[in-house]
Amino acid sequence: MAILKTPDDLGSLIRQRRKALGWDQARLAHDAGVSRQWVIEVEKGKPRAELQLVLRVMNVLGIPLMAATPVPNREADVPQVDINEIVDRHRSPRRQGSAQSHAGTLSYAEILERARQMPPPGVAAPVLSVHETPATYRRTSKKKP
Template identity: 45%
Template structure:
């Protein structure tokens, strides 16, 4: 999933939490934050502390990666940017690319 806004981060977190079968209270407890804070993050509220956000991503076993957006090899294919292909790879235990 390409993340370009704080709302995208919130949507990705909500999606992953649900995929893992966690409710907001359980995830908030694991991360050490309030359920209200998690609700705000999932709703895309700007200003969430980066340290807490990184702890949240870690609790969901999500990795935060930055890249230049430029293809670095000729091996980059359209399927790497196809959301369905990315989800299929993640569901099979692979990296989202």
């Protein structure tokens, strides 16, 4: 298997395969429906060779075109999360007088919501400008007497 990175690599592959079949450039040109001059240029690595013709030549020579994409490293892409650590970190008594207070602890849904809003471990929390307030600040209405 050859790794093709440049037009020269592709031209070399086509030339090697043609010679392995014992064909001359005229035979390849005839079978692929291109000119001999075109075969000469593509074998030299001419960068402007028309892709449709290159694919036709590769098909005539029996060179399969296979594309491989790198397999993403799932462990590197997904941050490791310890759900027990998140629950323990957020399990604390609610403030007295809270309208949602019952049993003195956060619900599982509230813990997960808070954890979702937090930056992942190792990432600094965003710096707030003077005009921003964290979502955790209690908003009070300004009522006029």
